[in-house]
Amino acid sequence: MFLDVSFYLNQVIPALNKGLMVSLALIFPSATCGLIIGIIIGTMRAFGKGPIYGFATVYATIFRGTPLVVQLFILYFGLPNLGIYLSPYLAAVLGFTLCSGAYHSEYIRGALLSIKKGQILAAQALGFSTWSSLTNIILPQAMRRALPGCGNEIIYLIKYSSLAYIITCIELTGQGKIIASMTFRFSEVFLVVGFYYLVMVTIATWLLKKLEERFYVPGFGSR
Amino acid sequence: MSIENTEVLLKVEGISKSFGGKRILKDVSLSLNKGDLKVLIGPSGGGKSTLLQCINLLITPDKGKIFLNNRDVSFNKKKDVLALRQQIGMIFQDFNLFDHLTALDNVSIALRKVKKMSKKDAYIRAQMELERVGLGDKLHHYPAELSGGQKQRVSIARALAMDPLLLLLDEPTSALDPELISEVLTVIRELSNSGMTMLMATHQMGFVKSLAQEILFMENGRIIEHDTPENLLNKSKVRTRTQDFCSKLL
Numbered sequence: 001m002f003l004d005v006s007f008y009l010n011q012v013i014p015a016l017n018k019g020l021m022v023s024l025a026l027i028f029p030s031a032t033c034g035l036i037i038g039i040i041i042g043t044m045r046a047f048g049k050g051p052i053y054g055f056a057t058v059y060a061t062i063f064r065g066t067p068l069v070v071q072l073f074i075l076y077f078g079l080p081n082l083g084i085y086l087s088p089y090l091a092a093v094l095g096f097t098l099c100s101g102a103y104h105s106e107y108i109r110g111a112l113l114s115i116k117k118g119q120i121l122a123a124q125a126l127g128f129s130t131w132s133s134l135t136n137i138i139l140p141q142a143m144r145r146a147l148p149g150c151g152n153e154i155i156y157l158i159k160y161s162s163l164a165y166i167i168t169c170i171e172l173t174g175q176g177k178i179i180a181s182m183t184f185r186f187s188e189v190f191l192v193v194g195f196y197y198l199v200m201v202t203i204a205t206w207l208l209k210k211l212e213e214r215f216y217v218p219g220f221g222s223r
Numbered sequence: 224m225s226i227e228n229t230e231v232l233l234k235v236e237g238i239s240k241s242f243g244g245k246r247i248l249k250d251v252s253l254s255l256n257k258g259d260l261k262v263l264i265g266p267s268g269g270g271k272s273t274l275l276q277c278i279n280l281l282i283t284p285d286k287g288k289i290f291l292n293n294r295d296v297s298f299n300k301k302k303d304v305l306a307l308r309q310q311i312g313m314i315f316q317d318f319n320l321f322d323h324l325t326a327l328d329n330v331s332i333a334l335r336k337v338k339k340m341s342k343k344d345a346y347i348r349a350q351m352e353l354e355r356v357g358l359g360d361k362l363h364h365y366p367a368e369l370s371g372g373q374k375q376r377v378s379i380a381r382a383l384a385m386d387p388l389l390l391l392l393d394e395p396t397s398a399l400d401p402e403l404i405s406e407v408l409t410v411i412r413e414l415s416n417s418g419m420t421m422l423m424a425t426h427q428m429g430f431v432k433s434l435a436q437e438i439l440f441m442e443n444g445r446i447i448e449h450d451t452p453e454n455l456l457n458k459s460k461v462r463t464r465t466q467d468f469c470s471k472l473l
Contacts, residue, residue, distance in 0.1 A: 122319035122378075124281055126333040126385060127309035129301075136336050141323045217323050219367020 004188075012179060012192055019175030020196060026089070026161045026171055027200075030096035031154045037097065038104020038150070039143075043134065045105060046112035056105070063102035069163055071095045076167040088169035092161075100157045107149030111142035144215055151208035158200050172196055231293070232257045232420050233389055238277055238287035247273045248284070249444040255389065255422060260415045262431050263424040265441035265468065271424040274441070275391045278422070279311040280304050291388065309337060312382030314392040318374040320366040320381075326353055327362040330381045338385070352380035356410050372403030379410055390414070392423035426472055432456065440465045 044056035063071065076091040086094065115138055123133035165174030176193035180186045233255040240248040248270050255261055263271045276282040278289060280298060289296045291310065297303045320329050330349035334340040340348070353359060356376040366374055375395055382390060395411065396404040408430050415421060415434055425431065431438060432452045440448040440455070440463075448455060448465050455465045 116319075118315060118317060118319035119321060121281060122313075122315065122321070125279060125308055125311075125313035125315075126381070127305050127337045128333065129305060132336055136332060137321055141321075144323065217367075218365045220322055220365075 007183075007185070007188070008192070011183070012189055015175045015179050016172060016192060016196060019170065019172035022089075022164075022169065022171040022174075023161055023200075026092055026096065026164055026169070027158055030093050030100060030161070031157055033093075033097040034100030034153075034157065035104055035150060037101030038108050038153075039139070041101060041105035042108030042112060042146075043139075046109045047134075060102045060105055063099050064106070068095065068099050068160060069166060071099060072163060072167050088164070088167050091167055092164035092169045096157060096161060096164075099160075100153055103153045103156075104146075104150050107146045107153065108142060110149070111145035112138065114145055115141050141220070144217065144220060147208070147212055147215070151205075151211075154208070155201050155204055158204060159197060162197075230257045231255070232259075232291070233278070233422075234288075234290040234293075235274075235278060236288040236290070238274070238284045238289070240273055240277060240282060240284050247444050248277065251287075251441075251444070251446055253422075253439060253446065253449075255420055257420055258418045259436050260421045260423065260434055261437045261439060262435045263422065263439050263441055264426060264431070264465065269441040270444040271441050272393050275313070275393050275422065275424060278391055279308050279313055281308075281313070309385055310388045312385060312387035312390040314375070314378055314382055314390060314395045316394040316397050318366070318371070318378045318398070320374055320377055322366050325363050325365055326358060326369070326377045326380075329366070329377055330384050333381070334384055348384055349380070352384045353377065355383070356380045357406075370403060371399045372406045375399065375407045376410055379407075379414075383414075389420035389422065392421060392425070394424050394426075396425065396427060428469055428472060438465060440468070 041056045041059055044052050045060065048056060072091065072095040075086060075095050076088060079086060079091075119137055119141065120133060123137045128136065161171060162173035164171050165177065170178070173193060176189050180189040183189070231254055233253075235251065235253050238248055238251045239246065251270070251274055253261070263274065265271060273282060277284045280289075280296075283298050289298075291307060296307050321332065324332060327346060327349050330352055331342075331345040334345035334348060335342060338345075350359070350362060353362060356379055358373060358376055358380065361369060361373060361377075364373075366377075369377065379390075379395075392411070396407050399407065404427065408427060411421070411423070412430070412434060435452055437449055438452050438455050439446045442464070448463055450459075455463050456469060459466070
């Protein structure tokens with residue numbers, strides 16, 4: 001039964017390709033916005049004081065401390081009670097962004113704390129403002145250290161994007177489930193679905209490796 | 224050094240600083256004329272680094288006044304603080320080069336981001352300063368690819384590129400192998416000869432004796448002795464604390 005080529009060509013592949021497009025449309029904005037939120041929240045947690053630190057900590061605690069599915073349910077099924085209606089796609093992107101942002105923030109916070117005090121001192125001594133030393137000196141160094149961890153989070157995001165189908169945003173896994181249910185050929189369909197994810201993760205891993213090489217600085221971090 | 228060149232550049236009056244109830248600086252005063260090279264010596268923990276960092280307001284003094292070019296410097300106005308730091312170069316014991324930048328970028332980044340120079344002009348200036356400290360062939364090397372002496376020379380070039388009115392040097396040779404010390408001291412000597420005003424914490428006594436106008440001996444947060452090297456080390460009739468300290472240096 002695994003060799004039924006026309007089943008794959010005519011039903012599985014077209015449907016999964018459609019789902020793949022939705023998955024990519026979920027992953028790209030979530031990864032980008034998640035990373036940006038992670039940088040902001042991580043910086044607030046590493047250097048912020050008082051309410052700034054408090055806000056960032058509460059954010060990280062909530063979104064790291066509750067299951068992603070619960071967050072998605074609240075965004076999609078819960079918010080309408082407050083009069084806020086999100087489309088399945090928007091609710092999914094928002095949920096993924098907020099969740100991955102919380103995880104990114106911890107990688108970035110750790111990297112920021114690893115920057116030697118002397119780097120900040122030297123920047124201040126040259127007349128850099130706090131903001132300018134953060135963006136020109138501290139973050140460029142911290143991001144190099146955080147890259148492996150953040151890459152890991154993005155790879156994880158590719159896989160947990162499959163949860164979107166639970167709130168009716170039919171992406172790759174959702175399409176697979178529809179075809180599998182219609183044809184009762186679960187193992188064949190989900191083997192292909194798994195292969196799609198494997199390819200996406202492999203490409204992402206390769207891109208992240210290229211990124212690390214691109215920003216490599218001798219003697220910085222490991223190697 | 225010309226004799227008529229006695230304009231006061233930096234005046235520090237009654238600076239005090241405490242950390243967690245411990246008084247690190249107690250009512251410290253000093254002044255530097257244009258072109259002066261004065262040195263701070265004394266046991267570690269005596270307040271030398273804290274004093275230097277108070278002068279360019281990396282540490283805000285609890286009390287006291289700082290005058291640069293006869294202008295009373297405000298400790299609280301952010302703009303004044305940033306402007307003051309641009310006018311005072313700082314050299315650290317452990318270099319503090321920006322690890323992610325090449326020698327050329329280390330020297331040019333403040334020109335571009337703080338002085339808002341164009342990239343091209345900043346690079347031209349940075350290259351000139353690196354050539355001046357003998358590192359014209361290391362422009363594209365990262366800190367990890369440089370020796371300690373080279374790193375310290377890059378950090379001197381980085382400070383000089385900002386056209387500072389004076390340089391503060393916090394034990395610039397203490398983290399260096401003995402063989403690398405002279406290349407850094409040579410650069411500092413040339414700077415002094417060209418009229419740069421400097422306040423330097425150091426224990427390189429040969430250098431101090433041959434070049435410094437005045438030794439400020441610091442202990443327990445106070446300047447307890449200050450005079451020319453000759454008076455403190457050779458001519459004094461009573462044994463000075465400075466002599467006592469220096470006799471223990473190798």
